Amino acid sequence: MQAVDERVVQTPRLGDPIRVRRRRPNRMPLLLTMPALVLLAGLLAYPLARMLVLSFQDMQLRNLFAGTSPPWVGFENYKEILTDGVFWSVVRRTAIFTVVSVAISVVLGMAVALLMRRVSKPVRLAMMVAMMFVWAIPQLVSAQIFKWMVDADFGVVNYMIDQIPGVDFANHSWFADPIQGWAVITTLVVWAGIPFLAITLNAGLTQVPRELTEAATVDGAGPWQTLRHITLPILRPLIIIVTTLSVIWNFGLFTQVWVVRDSKPEQEYQTLATYAFTQAFGRNEYSLGSAISVITVLLMLGVMAFYVRQMFMIGDVD
Amino acid sequence: MSATSHRSRAGTILANTVGVVFVVLMAFPVYWVLNTAFKPASEVLSFTPSFLPEHPTLDNFRSAIKAPYFLVDLRNGMIVTAFAVAGALVVGFLAALAIARFRFYGRRAFIMVILGVQLVPLLALLIPLYLMLNRVDLTNSLIGVSITYLVLILPYTVWTLRGFIAAVPRELDEAALVDGCSRWQTFYRIILPLTGPGLVATSIYGFIQAWNEFIIINTLNNPEKQNLMAWLLQNQTNRGTAWGPLMAGAIITALPVVAFFLMIQRHIAVGLTAGAVKG
Numbered sequence: 396m397q398a399v400d401e402r403v404v405q406t407p408r409l410g411d412p413i414r415v416r417r418r419r420p421n422r423m424p425l426l427l428t429m430p431a432l433v434l435l436a437g438l439l440a441y442p443l444a445r446m447l448v449l450s451f452q453d454m455q456l457r458n459l460f461a462g463t464s465p466p467w468v469g470f471e472n473y474k475e476i477l478t479d480g481v482f483w484s485v486v487r488r489t490a491i492f493t494v495v496s497v498a499i500s501v502v503l504g505m506a507v508a509l510l511m512r513r514v515s516k517p518v519r520l521a522m523m524v525a526m527m528f529v530w531a532i533p534q535l536v537s538a539q540i541f542k543w544m545v546d547a548d549f550g551v552v553n554y555m556i557d558q559i560p561g562v563d564f565a566n567h568s569w570f571a572d573p574i575q576g577w578a579v580i581t582t583l584v585v586w587a588g589i590p591f592l593a594i595t596l597n598a599g600l601t602q603v604p605r606e607l608t609e610a611a612t613v614d615g616a617g618p619w620q621t622l623r624h625i626t627l628p629i630l631r632p633l634i635i636i637v638t639t640l641s642v643i644w645n646f647g648l649f650t651q652v653w654v655v656r657d658s659k660p661e662q663e664y665q666t667l668a669t670y671a672f673t674q675a676f677g678r679n680e681y682s683l684g685s686a687i688s689v690i691t692v693l694l695m696l697g698v699m700a701f702y703v704r705q706m707f708m709i710g711d712v713d
Numbered sequence: 714m715s716a717t718s719h720r721s722r723a724g725t726i727l728a729n730t731v732g733v734v735f736v737v738l739m740a741f742p743v744y745w746v747l748n749t750a751f752k753p754a755s756e757v758l759s760f761t762p763s764f765l766p767e768h769p770t771l772d773n774f775r776s777a778i779k780a781p782y783f784l785v786d787l788r789n790g791m792i793v794t795a796f797a798v799a800g801a802l803v804v805g806f807l808a809a810l811a812i813a814r815f816r817f818y819g820r821r822a823f824i825m826v827i828l829g830v831q832l833v834p835l836l837a838l839l840i841p842l843y844l845m846l847n848r849v850d851l852t853n854s855l856i857g858v859s860i861t862y863l864v865l866i867l868p869y870t871v872w873t874l875r876g877f878i879a880a881v882p883r884e885l886d887e888a889a890l891v892d893g894c895s896r897w898q899t900f901y902r903i904i905l906p907l908t909g910p911g912l913v914a915t916s917i918y919g920f921i922q923a924w925n926e927f928i929i930i931n932t933l934n935n936p937e938k939q940n941l942m943a944w945l946l947q948n949q950t951n952r953g954t955a956w957g958p959l960m961a962g963a964i965i966t967a968l969p970v971v972a973f974f975l976m977i978q979r980h981i982a983v984g985l986t987a988g989a990v991k992g
């Protein structure tokens with residue numbers, strides 16, 4: 396944008412008077428952005444600040460009903476959370492889930508994207524259609540579909556595994572063992588996440604110049620070497636973006652756990668998001684919930700550093 | 714000499730086989746929800762699941778529609794979504810016009826804010842939002858949720874519309890201005906018609922976001938003031954699980970999104986990669 400401004404000043408051409416006139420202080424942009432700014436300030440900035448304040452107070456149900464301001468407690472909430480073993484196990488679980496699910500999703504997404512370049516046209520079309528449907532299904536609905544499929548008594552998954560000779564899976568409860576339960580949740584998240592990853596990466600692959608891969612082939616590179624040394628480096632920015640987005644989404648996992656565990660996840664199924672929600676709205680510990688949210692946002696910021704950088708670059712381009 | 718020359722026939726067959734397996738695995742849950750929704754209750758609760766309904770029926774859809782609050786929550790969802798999308802389009806278009814067509818002090822900061830707020834996890838803001846709306850008596854109202862959704866989809870709306878407006882050649886507005894059009898005329902004769910498709914695409918995305926949301930509305934409002942998503946959630950928890958009607962309800966809830974999604978699917982990949990690979 397710097398460049399544009401300079402051009403306007405330095406090389407006034409015929410037909411440019413409008414641009415020059417625009418350099419006069421103009422109230423129009425302010426007028427245009429005002430409604431958006433007011434809404435963002437009112438419903439994002441203010442609550443964000445309020446959340447921070449709340450985390451240093453002790454908001455109780457009676458404050459809510461009486462409308463009285465809650466007492467200040469300093470770092471009490473943070474002390475309570477950070478010294479609580481349960482909280483740390485929630486953090487660890489959320490982190491492990493994020494790493495595992497994102498790794499599986501991105502690798503599978505890339506594999507599917509590459510596969511789409513290799514299959515015949517009708518198969519590619521079928522893959523596209525199947526993924527579009529999966530992508531379009533709301534998270535809440537897909538979580539309920541999975542819950543139904545792994546139902547202990549009537550679930551089709553138990554039935555099909557039971558068909559394997561020598562395996563007894565009738566009435567098997569998938570959520571009794573948290574490892575199995577998390578395997579189900581991870582499958583659900585990966586299944587629902589692959590369309591975005593595969594379709595985006597495939598769109599990226601179509602933009603890799605064919606001359607480059609052909610040249611590599613002529614020079615005797617195998618498909619694996621071409622992938623490693625040509626395709627992946629070119630796709631790097633895109634891979635970083637989709638990976639970071641997946642991290643953000645999976646780190647904030649809420650819906651799938653919430654639905655699959657009947658809106659009351661047991662301790663082994665809590666993530667940071669469900670934990671903050673349960674503390675705030677289940678136990679009316681709004682301040683504790685706020686403090687957990689603050690810590691979550693801080694952790695997120697660390698995770699998002701990459702994405703934020705990429706965004707700033709986009710912002711700079713304009 | 715092409716890259717395909719060393720690709721063997723056997724390799725293609727293998728790839729196609731893997732592709733077909735992938736399609737089956739991806740589509741199975743979708744098929745299973747359809748299969749369940751059209752079965753009568755006796756077939757749904759069978760220990761040996763059948764892979765096609767033996768006696769296909771629409772009973773599940775009927776009982777879902779007749780269930781308490783279904784129609785109310787359907788209407789609520791439509792009102793809230795329509796308000797949020799329309800509001801975000803108007804407010805967002807103005808802001809997008811500003812950053813696409815004007816160079817002004819604070820423009821870059823505004824862009825950063827628009828991009829940055831998309832990273833704020835809305836769930837984290839739920840507590841202060843609840844307290845705030847509760848204070849001004851906007852919990853358990855459609856207005857409070859509508860405004861919240863409007864803000865939820867606003868950043869995306871601004872950023873996408875900016876792209877569409879920027880794609881309209883500036884020379885066109887300038888020519889119109891030179892020819893004696895006022896700024897307002899330039900806007901509604903040149904920019905607005907040319908960004909029409911962009912407005913449609915953007916509103917569909919906003920529609921999907923607002924339609925799919927349920928945590929905010931479920932937390933802020935009582936059953937009679939919710940949308941279908943929240944209805945699905947409560948339906949499952951409160952009265953045991955009637956899987957047939959639930960799956961039918963899930964289909965009804967997902968249908969608009971699937972329909973819209975298929976409408977815009979051509980633009981999805983393009984939008985996703987624009988600027989990411991080339992930029």
